[in-house]
Amino acid sequence: MGRNLKSLIKLHEWNLDERRRELGDLLRQHDALIHQKQTLLQRVEEEQAVASRSEEFIVGASFGPFAMASRMRREELDRMIAAKNVEVEEARDKLNEVYKELKTYEITQANRERKEALERERKEQAFLDEMGMLAHQRKNKGL
Numbered sequence: 001m002g003r004n005l006k007s008l009i010k011l012h013e014w015n016l017d018e019r020r021r022e023l024g025d026l027l028r029q030h031d032a033l034i035h036q037k038q039t040l041l042q043r044v045e046e047e048q049a050v051a052s053r054s055e056e057f058i059v060g061a062s063f064g065p066f067a068m069a070s071r072m073r074r075e076e077l078d079r080m081i082a083a084k085n086v087e088v089e090e091a092r093d094k095l096n097e098v099y100k101e102l103k104t105y106e107i108t109q110a111n112r113e114r115k116e117a118l119e120r121e122r123k124e125q126a127f128l129d130e131m132g133m134l135a136h137q138r139k140n141k142g143l
Contacts, residue, residue, distance in 0.1 A: 005109045012102040019095040026091050030084045037077045044070045 044067065051063035 009105045023091040026088045033081045
């Protein structure tokens with residue numbers, strides 16, 4: 001039965017590694033969305049500065065549609081970031097669950113191994129005690 005538990009431990013270790021990779025991927029995607037949003041906001045500020053410095057009507061007039069499109073993209077990125085936050089939390093929950101299961105199996109296996117070692121030691125000690133008694137009896141018979 002201990003061998004089956006070792007197989008379960010290996011399976012859960014593999015599963016834990018998979019969950020870690022998934023979480024890492026989601027966190028990278030989340031960071032990429034944050035970076036896109038920051039880049040967009042920076043670009044809007046730059047365009048706004050250019051539009052405010054320019055005296056040409058066309059530059060100022062073109063800023064309005066650009067700002068509106070940028071606002072819509074920012075709102076879309078905000079929705080995507082919020083959705084990715086939910087995915088990240090779900091992935092963390094799965095990771096924690098798999099980790100707890102793995103630890104349960106590891107602790108159970110360690111307890112089994114400790115009990116088996118104690119049982120072996122007890123049997124060894126009983127054998128040595130019996131050998132000692134037999135040696136003592138032979139010695140006493142020989143006297």
